[in-house]
Amino acid sequence: MSNDNEPRAHASAFPERLIEGYQAFLGTRLANEQKRYEELATVGQSPRILLIGCCDSRVSPEVIFDAGPGEIFVLRNVANLVPPYRPNDDYHGTSSALEFAVMGLRVEHVVVLGHAQCGGVKAYAEGEADPYKRPLSPGDFIGGWMRLIAPAAERIGPPTQPLPDYVEKLAKESIKQSLVNLRTFPWVKNLEDRGILHLHGAYFGVATGKLLALDEGHGTFVPIAEEQHAAVTAQPRF
Structure with a gap:
């Protein structure tokens, strides 16, 4: 009973x-x-945008972009990374979601959204600065995953002090690296070359709420809705 x-x-x-x-x-x-x-x-569903964001609970794409149901196809992983194209028998969660969004849903835009104070990027930088630093677990899954940003780290050089400034710099450079990796997927590059698919990089300030978009031509991040952001943050808080 x-x-x-x-x-x-x-x-x-x-x-x-x-x-x-x-x-x-x-x-x-x-x-x-x-x-x-x-x-x-x-x-x-028929979203026009695939957004690749971080697992960080402080950076919710649906909240940041005021998205309703079905508007954005969101893929989140540690540090918003995209691995290079490697078709093999490994598990490819990020690559499979990318494949479905681009080839199945036929999204028109892919946005890699990084953010300030990223724990994954910080873990990588601390590991490089301190070779005695131990992983969180024997599997070191985060350590293995974060090695994807090694090419970005090589471009900006070894960790420097103050470390938080270096972490922010590396986080932005890793967004550029993810765009490089995206273009190693043959169907992504083909669709981008034909003007059907558009790739973007963006960076969100957790403390400030400021959104920056990557200008790939100049390699710099420029503010979005800067005047509106300034007006909102200038309002007195009670």
Whole structure:
């Protein structure tokens, strides 16, 4: 005989913060966009943008870009990295998501979004600065993954002090490296060369909320909506 209280007991183990968030979703977004969700369930998704972001909980692409359901195809990994094209028997989570977005969904834009105070980039820089630094676990999955930015680190040189400044510089350079790696995928390069697909780099300031976009022609990052950002941040806070 089943216990009537058993389902409720299991539900109570679910994180309370997520329950509260879902309840808010029911009263706001779902109530306002129910038809949109029904449409997405029926006809499927057709986002025009693939955004490759970091797992960092402080940098939510949907929040930063005020995106509704179905608008952005988001791929998140540690330090928003893209590996080079290497078709083999390894596990390729990032590459498979890229393949689906570009070749399956036929997105028109791929954006690599880096951010300030990135823990993954910091871990790489600290490891280079201190050869005695130990990995978080024997598997050192983060260490292996972060070696993808070694070419970017080689371009800017070894870690310098103050280390936080170097980490910010490396984070921006790693965005450029991910764009280089994106172009090693034959179908990405082919579509970009034909003007069908467009690649972008961007950088978000966690503390400031400032968004920078990469000008690949000059190799620099330029501010987006600079005047509006200045006006908002200049307002007094109570």
